Amino acid sequence: MEFRERFQKAKRALFDALYDTLNPEQRAAVYQVNDPLLVLAGAGSGKTTVLVKRIAHMIRYGNAYHSARMPADVSEAEVTALEGALSYDKEIIASILERYREDAPPAWAVLAITFTNKAANEMKERLAKELGVEEGTLDVWAGTFHSVCVRILRRYGEEIGLLRNFTIYDADDQKRIVKAVLKDLNIDDKMFPPRAVLPVISRAKDTMTTPVEFAASIGNDYRMKQIAKIYEAYQKRLKEANAVDFDDIIMKTVMLLRDVEDVRNYYQRRFRYVLIDEYQDTNAAQFELARLLSGYHRNLMVVGDDDQSIYKFRGATIENILHFDTAFEDARVIKLEQNYRSTSNILAAANAVIEHNDTRHGKKLWTAKEGGHKIVLAEVDDQTAEGVFISEKIMQLVRTEGRKFSDFAVLYRMNAQSNAIEKVLARSGVPYRVLGGTRFYERKEIKDIMAYLCLVNNPSDDLRFERIINEPKRKIGATTLTAIRDIALTEGIAMLTVCERASSYKALERVAPRLMEFAAMMESFRERQEILALSDLFRAVIDDTGYRAMLVAEGEESAERLENVEELISNAVDYEENNDNATLSGFLEEVALVSDIDNYDKDADAVVMMTMHSAKGLEFPVVFLPGLENGMFPSMAALTDHNELEEERRLMYVAITRARERLFMTHVKERLLYGSTQYNPLSRFVKEIPPLLLDKKDEREAPRARVSGGYQPTVIGGIGGPRKPEKTKTPVEVFAVGDCVQHQTFGRGTVLSVRSLGSDTLYEVMFDTVGTKKLMGNMAKLKKVE
């Protein structure tokens, strides 16, 4: 064998020994540091490990594995020594190999984009450990798309007309803007409610469509034309307020990089390596961003799993994964199919479910962990019984298997489900934490105080101005506000500036003193911002605005709000302690960009409850999946829309694959939701799991009167109504979700939902010919057909 060849072989064998905890595919991904690379990583296939090892590898060795170069002074003896070093300690092997590092980048040339801030921090932590350095000294850029983009925009946003202190608007802010715009444009908010308009605007931004382009693209559709007008006015408002929404953060960064050559050149040359996690959940704008950032060095690695794509509803496009190899021609593709997380029972169930999807790459996970516990499927009476089942199981497993509370996770479809379970856990003394739902920073009192702080930071923020100008009450009403707004608009200044100069406007004569007092107070906050510690500034705002006095005056009923406001101050103190240079804008940004899951603390010994969406990327020894009923999961909408159904099925796949050892699924006979009782059959997803993997635990109880076989659709009573035994009335036939029915005029249809409404029942029926109708059971004279 040629000498050089012997050297290469020995070198590579040593790398393989160094990474002997990885499987061959994982190692291939680590070694391949150059050129575009797509890693299709199944659930639990160790992709985070691969990401961390790969970054550490490139920083330490660069392209050493694949490089054909051999240092000029390598001797025969050295190669022989390499060949004999295989059995050495890994640390020794690692340091031997350092001599062959090739073209290794400094840490700051590596950009890693993750789905949550928490994932980014964990990655940095593990990376520091891997490299044996202090975490603070590691300057790899790691963050979410949003945090990375905000950082770029803060630095160069002025190039595209964004002032440095721009504000980030959340969903609630967006809604308010749309409402205001509708009023301006005299558009009926019943016809165009924000919840219908905002997703359209959001999708436009996901695909980099400006208001002008949007208007040009929609043809003659009246609705869309109106939305185009709203979109344009909405953007104008944001611009006036020097604010961006979440979608703007990505879109504007792409525009910045695309249109401003200097900025593009700077980042393209800086980022020699770009890595993106959870690539299946990226949208078109994020793809464009990835392409731009990696456009010079072309060392882009993306990791994803098409089966875990669960964010289509907010614009994610699976095409990014499917077409990666066309977008980047010389891309290499590596599949990771060995699952290290779950037992084979759990994995088999997950595989069986996902196989029902048509549109997928096709990939089958396997595990070496044979067998395991069967998946428990239990039917219980109602959501309280569901909670009791969960809490009893937890207690039992804590007792018999010595598990910790933090081993358990309850994953549900929607936040509304948490309440009933929470109540039971609390009653039985099971420690738990709920992620999501009404977040701390979404509470009214917190948003109010934050609005003051935002206004201090960005005086153009008219939205926040309007929120707090009369909170607490300052006798400034709607009429005055309209006047201020008109002046601000005609003069092209901020509403707060109008207040400052209030005495010079005739229209504001009567309220001028109050307005000027308010403006002076805000000005004093701005001055004090320079000298006060952050937490002291917060205290000043809470006290001087009269907000605290207001809450105190409200007494008992506002005690909790007062506590929350106090907690906000402690958050500021925390922030000061964790950041050497604690600024107001830094704090506001962190609050805007942090997600619930970022606050998930693994070390607290408590059961964790969250949505299935939030659980993506996490794993737990024991997982509970409550509410597995058609209509809940899959949701009503998914039952009638094929694409939607496939997306939910992927969500089911994600949920199942979170479990390492044990999986419990429950469904209820009757569910109280939004004030009415629903009777939904077992989720079709559960039926897709082979029965031999299941351990069915049907709760033993008095059998219910069955009406017409099949699932029991009887609807009894509504909210608060005493649930009487069903001996009375019901001369009318009752139906369940999924039943096929016949209507006199509408013809044949399928029951989509069943809801009790007083003594009657509201059915939503999708008819074969006339679409979906809502019908009252007593009136509609529906007949069941088989």
Place this chain on the structure above:
DNA sequence: CACGCTCTGCCTGCG
């Protein structure tokens, strides 16, 4: 302009 009452609509997932 503030307050309190009634009524309506909500009803997925999220950085």
Place this chain on the structure above:
DNA sequence: GCAGAGCGTG
């Protein structure tokens, strides 16, 4: 079941 909008009154 609840929050927010809308309306009428002091």
